Amino acid sequence: MFLNCHSYFSFKYGTMSIQQLIKEAQSNELKTFALTDINCTAGVFPFLQEMKKEHMHPVIGIDFRNGTQQQYIGLARNHHGFFSLNQHLSFYKKKKKPFQDRAPEWPHCAVIYPFPKDYFPLRNGEYLGLAPSQIKKALLSKWKDQKEKWVLLQPVTFCSQLSFNIHRLLRSMDLNTLLSKLPVSEQGQNTDRFTSKKELLKKCDGAEWLLENTLDLLYGCNFYQGYLPVENRKEIIGSEVEDYRKLRDETFKGALKRYGQLSEIQIQRIHKELDIIQQKNFVSYFLINFDLVTYARKKGFYYVGRGSGANSMVAYCLYITDVDPLELDLYFERFINLYRKNPPDFDIDFSWKDRDEIIEYIFNKYNSPENEHVCLLATHTTFQMNLAIRELGKVFGMPKTDIEALIQYAVQPGKYIPDKLGKLVLKYGQLIQGMPSHLSIHAGGILISQHPIHYYTATEIPPKGYPISHFDMVVAEEIGFSKFDILSQRGLGHIRDTLEIIQENQGKTIDIHQVATFKQDTKIKEHLRKGRTIGAFYVESPAMRVLLAKLKTQEYLELVAASSIIRPGVARSGMMREYVYRHRTPSERKKRANPVLYELMPETYGIMVYQEDVIKVAHHFAGLSFDEADILRRGMSGKFRSREEFERVKESFFKKSKAKGRGDNITREVWHQIESFAGYSFAKGHSASFAVESYQSLFLKAHYPLEFMVGVINNFGGFYRTEFYIHELRMNGADVQPPHINESNYLTKIVGKTVYLGFIHLKYLQKEIAEAILRQREVGGPFSSINDLINRVHISLEQLLILIRIDAFRFLPKSKQALLWEAHFILHKQNNRKPSPQLFGQVQYKDLKIPSLEQNDPREDILDQLDILEFPLAPPFLLLKNPDIPTIKAQDFKKFINRQVQIIGYLVTAKFTRTIKMETMIFGTFLDKEGDWIDTVHFPPVVKSHPLTGKGVYLLKGKITEEFDVCSLEVKYCERMAYWNAAAS
Structure with missing residues (x-):
C-alpha cells in the first residue's frame, strides 16, 4: 500500500533510518512496502537484510526527481529491474541532465506517475499514482477508463511532528536558506506518514480496489527473481x-x-x-x-x-x-x-x-x-555535532560568533549560556547527529x-x-x-623524490629495496635509539620519537612493536607503559605477566599489541572458536556493524573462560586489554609493512639528510609544518636560502649544500607569475635587474613587491628599500601592463636618485618572511622584545631532574587530549634557542590558567621529569613572549 517511502538516504530530505522506517511500518501492521529513496540506492541492501530478518516482503525502487519535483517512481520487479533503474539513474547523474517526463520502457520494472499529469496512454507496467484526496478528480479525468492501472500513492517520509521539523531544517540546509524563507514547494507534507489499512480505506472513501491494485503491485515485485549473486571479478586468465x-x-x-x-x-x-x-x-x-x-x-x-x-x-x-x-x-x-x-x-x-x-x-x-x-567505493558523510550546530545556526539566522560559542559550549560547557534559540540548535543538533548528509569518496x-x-x-x-x-x-x-x-601516501612521494634528488645532486643511484641491509645499518640504529626521526614515515611524531627513545629501539621487531603500541588502544589501557618497562627490564618480564598470556605472546612479553593477539587470546585463553575470535577481532576495528553479535561473543568469552577454570579477576583484566583495542589495533603485518617503509625513510635521512628533507618539503606531507623540516635542514648543515629570482624553481631545490626554497612557498605569489619567470629564465637566461624582469614578465606592482620583500633580488648591489623605490617608480600606475617586443630592445629607465635611507634592520626581514612565507628563516628568538631573559638548554635537562627551571621555547605543535574526567590537557613540543626539541606536559589546571595562545615563542616554567631516561618539562607556567615592534622603535 505504500509505494513511495523515504529513509534518511534521501539526503537532506528523509528523516528515518532503515530500522526506524521498518519499525514504523510494523506499528501499523504492514507486511510490505517499497523503499524508494530520492535519486539514491544507498539503503537498498540494508533494507533487504532488515526486511528479511523481520519476515516482511521488501520492494525496492527509486523516486526519480528533479530537485523536489517528482517525475516518476520506478519499482524493481526483479533483480534485472533494479539493474535498469540503476543504469537509468546513473546515466542522468553522469550527464547532469534533468529527468524527462516519461520513463523508458522497462520490461522488469513498474513505473508510477504522480497525478495530476497531462494525459498520456499508460504503457505496459506503468501506473497512475493517486493520493486519497485525488480520487474524485481522477474519476472525472481522461484517466477514468484505466482504473486497473490506478494505485495509491501515499508518500512516507515522517513519523512525527518532530520528524517533520527535522525535515524542514534539512531542506533549509540543502537550499542554504533561512528556515523562515523555506518555500512550501521544497518540503514534503506533514501527512506523509504510515497509516493502518483501516485508516487508508477510510481516507479512500471505501475504494478498496485501489488498495488491492497497490498490494498486487507490491507483491508482484520480487527483487530475488533472477538474482545475480555478488561475484567479484573472476576468470582473469581464461577459466x-x-x-x-x-x-x-x-x-x-x-x-x-x-x-x-x-x-x-x-x-x-x-x-x-x-x-x-x-x-x-x-x-x-x-x-x-x-x-x-x-x-x-x-x-x-x-x-x-x-x-x-x-x-x-x-x-x-x-x-x-x-x-x-x-x-x-x-x-x-x-x-x-x-x-x-x-x-x-x-x-x-x-x-x-x-x-x-x-x-x-x-x-x-x-x-x-x-x-x-568497476566503481570507487562511497562513504556516507554524516552530521557530526560541530557541523550540525554550524548548519543549524545558519538556518536559524544566528550570528557567526554565537555559532562558534555554541560549538565550544557543546564540547566543554563553560561560562557561555545558550539562549532559547541556542538550546533549540543543540536539541536538533543531537537529533540529526549521525544522519547521513551526502555521499563522499572512500x-x-x-x-x-x-x-x-x-x-x-x-x-x-x-x-x-x-x-x-x-x-x-x-x-x-x-x-x-x-x-x-x-x-x-605522501611518505612514498618523499622516498621517490629523494632518490631523484640524490641522483641530480650527487650523481648516485640508490637501491631503496635493500631493507635487509638497512636493518643492520648502524646509522639507522642510532637514529632510532635517540628518536631522531623527523621526516621519516610513521615514526616522526613527538609521541613516537619519545617512545623510540624510551625503548632504545634498535631492531626491526622492536620498531614493528612500537608502530602498534603507539596506537591509542594500547596506550589508553596503560599497557604501553607496561610494555616499555618489561622491554627495558628483562628480569621482570615473566614475573609481571600472566603465565598464559606470556606463553601465548613471549615476543611482546605477554602484552596484547597486535590484532592477531586478540584472536590468540580469545581462542587459547577463553576457548572461543576461531570464527568467534574473528568476530571479536572485527569488533575492535571501525568496520563492524552488529554490536549484538559482538555482545554475544563477549558473553561467551566470560562463560568459556570460567569453564576453563580462569579466575574472574584475570578474565576481567584480559578482557580490559581486549576492549582497549577498540578501533585502534593494528595487524602485525600492517605494523611490519609500516616499519619497512620507516627503514627506507630512515636510510635516506641517515645517509642523505639534506636531499631527504628537500624531498619531504616538496611533498608537503608529514606531521610538522614546512618550517620545521627547513629547521632540520639547517641543523644538518644546509645553507637554506629564501626564493631567488635566478636560482629557485617552483619547488625547492638543492645544489650541493645550498637549498633554494621554491616559489610555491610564497603565499601571495600567483602560480602564473612563477611559471612565467621560469619560462623566461629558460628562454632568455637569468634576469639582470628589476627592469629586465618587468620587460620580460607580465607582472603587477603587488606581485613584484612580494619578490623584493622576500629578497629574491639579493644578487643586485642595492638594498631592499632601494629596490622597493625602484619598483614603485617603474610600475606606478602601470599595474598589469603587458611586456611587448621593443623595436630597439628593452625599455630603459634613467637611474633613480634614491633618498638617503636608514640601514635595514635584519628583524624587518624576519617580519617579511613571517608575512610572506608564514615562517621565519632566521631563528624567531631574534624577534623577541626582551631576548635576554635567562633560559636553560634542552640538552641540559638531565642536570635538572625534579628541579624547577625556566626555558624559552618556540612552539612546534600541541596535542590536546582528554583526561578520564574529560578535562583538557596538552602534550607540547617546542624548540629551544639551540634548535633542540623540548617535550612538555600541561595538566588541566595549567591549561586553564596558562593556555597556549597560538604560534610564537613562550616563556616556560616548570619541573623537569624523567621516565625511562627521557626528560620532559611538566609546565607550571607559560606565557607567549612579546615580539619586537618595528613601528614602535
Whole structure:
C-alpha cells in the first residue's frame, strides 16, 4: 500500500533510518512496502537484510526527481529491474541532465506517475499514482477508463511532528536558506506518514480496489527473481582452472626470487595458502592485485602493500607485500581462514603522484565496452555535532560568533549560556547527529564486479571523475564484495623524490629495496635509539620519537612493536607503559605477566599489541572458536556493524573462560586489554609493512639528510609544518636560502649544500607569475635587474613587491628599500601592463636618485618572511622584545631532574587530549634557542590558567621529569613572549 517511502538516504530530505522506517511500518501492521529513496540506492541492501530478518516482503525502487519535483517512481520487479533503474539513474547523474517526463520502457520494472499529469496512454507496467484526496478528480479525468492501472500513492517520509521539523531544517540546509524563507514547494507534507489499512480505506472513501491494485503491485515485485549473486571479478586468465594454475606458477616463481632454494616448510606454507585461497574463491582477487603491482613496477612506481595481507606468503612471493610472514611468524589465518565470512582486502599505498594512473589502469582494463564493472567505493558523510550546530545556526539566522560559542559550549560547557534559540540548535543538533548528509569518496576502495556493477548500485560521478557506488564499505563487505584499496601516501612521494634528488645532486643511484641491509645499518640504529626521526614515515611524531627513545629501539621487531603500541588502544589501557618497562627490564618480564598470556605472546612479553593477539587470546585463553575470535577481532576495528553479535561473543568469552577454570579477576583484566583495542589495533603485518617503509625513510635521512628533507618539503606531507623540516635542514648543515629570482624553481631545490626554497612557498605569489619567470629564465637566461624582469614578465606592482620583500633580488648591489623605490617608480600606475617586443630592445629607465635611507634592520626581514612565507628563516628568538631573559638548554635537562627551571621555547605543535574526567590537557613540543626539541606536559589546571595562545615563542616554567631516561618539562607556567615592534622603535 505504500509505494513511495523515504529513509534518511534521501539526503537532506528523509528523516528515518532503515530500522526506524521498518519499525514504523510494523506499528501499523504492514507486511510490505517499497523503499524508494530520492535519486539514491544507498539503503537498498540494508533494507533487504532488515526486511528479511523481520519476515516482511521488501520492494525496492527509486523516486526519480528533479530537485523536489517528482517525475516518476520506478519499482524493481526483479533483480534485472533494479539493474535498469540503476543504469537509468546513473546515466542522468553522469550527464547532469534533468529527468524527462516519461520513463523508458522497462520490461522488469513498474513505473508510477504522480497525478495530476497531462494525459498520456499508460504503457505496459506503468501506473497512475493517486493520493486519497485525488480520487474524485481522477474519476472525472481522461484517466477514468484505466482504473486497473490506478494505485495509491501515499508518500512516507515522517513519523512525527518532530520528524517533520527535522525535515524542514534539512531542506533549509540543502537550499542554504533561512528556515523562515523555506518555500512550501521544497518540503514534503506533514501527512506523509504510515497509516493502518483501516485508516487508508477510510481516507479512500471505501475504494478498496485501489488498495488491492497497490498490494498486487507490491507483491508482484520480487527483487530475488533472477538474482545475480555478488561475484567479484573472476576468470582473469581464461577459466578458473587456468587462473589457479597462473597463481600457483607465479607464486613459486616469486618464491625462488625471494628465498632462493625453498625449504620443505616454505613449500608446505605456500601449498596450504593456495589451497585456502582456492577454497574461498580468492584466486582472482590475488591475480588482480598481482597485475596491479606488476604494472606499477614496470612504470617505476613505488608502492607498499600492507595490512593483514602481509600475513600471506603468497602475497610476499607475488611482490604484493614486502613483509616475509615466516620471518615475523605471521599466520595466514588472520588474513583468510575457512571460518571467516567477510572478504579480506589488501591495502596498497602509492605515491600521491602515481595513484591516479593506477586507478585509471584499473578502470580501463576491468570495465567492458558494454557495461561498467568497476566503481570507487562511497562513504556516507554524516552530521557530526560541530557541523550540525554550524548548519543549524545558519538556518536559524544566528550570528557567526554565537555559532562558534555554541560549538565550544557543546564540547566543554563553560561560562557561555545558550539562549532559547541556542538550546533549540543543540536539541536538533543531537537529533540529526549521525544522519547521513551526502555521499563522499572512500579513501581508496575500488570494486571490480563479475556482473555489471549496476546490478547492485547506481553510480554517480563526483569531481574526481570516476563513478562511485551509493553503498558504503560495510554494505559492500556484507553482500560479499572484496574491495581493492588503492591508497595515496605522501611518505612514498618523499622516498621517490629523494632518490631523484640524490641522483641530480650527487650523481648516485640508490637501491631503496635493500631493507635487509638497512636493518643492520648502524646509522639507522642510532637514529632510532635517540628518536631522531623527523621526516621519516610513521615514526616522526613527538609521541613516537619519545617512545623510540624510551625503548632504545634498535631492531626491526622492536620498531614493528612500537608502530602498534603507539596506537591509542594500547596506550589508553596503560599497557604501553607496561610494555616499555618489561622491554627495558628483562628480569621482570615473566614475573609481571600472566603465565598464559606470556606463553601465548613471549615476543611482546605477554602484552596484547597486535590484532592477531586478540584472536590468540580469545581462542587459547577463553576457548572461543576461531570464527568467534574473528568476530571479536572485527569488533575492535571501525568496520563492524552488529554490536549484538559482538555482545554475544563477549558473553561467551566470560562463560568459556570460567569453564576453563580462569579466575574472574584475570578474565576481567584480559578482557580490559581486549576492549582497549577498540578501533585502534593494528595487524602485525600492517605494523611490519609500516616499519619497512620507516627503514627506507630512515636510510635516506641517515645517509642523505639534506636531499631527504628537500624531498619531504616538496611533498608537503608529514606531521610538522614546512618550517620545521627547513629547521632540520639547517641543523644538518644546509645553507637554506629564501626564493631567488635566478636560482629557485617552483619547488625547492638543492645544489650541493645550498637549498633554494621554491616559489610555491610564497603565499601571495600567483602560480602564473612563477611559471612565467621560469619560462623566461629558460628562454632568455637569468634576469639582470628589476627592469629586465618587468620587460620580460607580465607582472603587477603587488606581485613584484612580494619578490623584493622576500629578497629574491639579493644578487643586485642595492638594498631592499632601494629596490622597493625602484619598483614603485617603474610600475606606478602601470599595474598589469603587458611586456611587448621593443623595436630597439628593452625599455630603459634613467637611474633613480634614491633618498638617503636608514640601514635595514635584519628583524624587518624576519617580519617579511613571517608575512610572506608564514615562517621565519632566521631563528624567531631574534624577534623577541626582551631576548635576554635567562633560559636553560634542552640538552641540559638531565642536570635538572625534579628541579624547577625556566626555558624559552618556540612552539612546534600541541596535542590536546582528554583526561578520564574529560578535562583538557596538552602534550607540547617546542624548540629551544639551540634548535633542540623540548617535550612538555600541561595538566588541566595549567591549561586553564596558562593556555597556549597560538604560534610564537613562550616563556616556560616548570619541573623537569624523567621516565625511562627521557626528560620532559611538566609546565607550571607559560606565557607567549612579546615580539619586537618595528613601528614602535
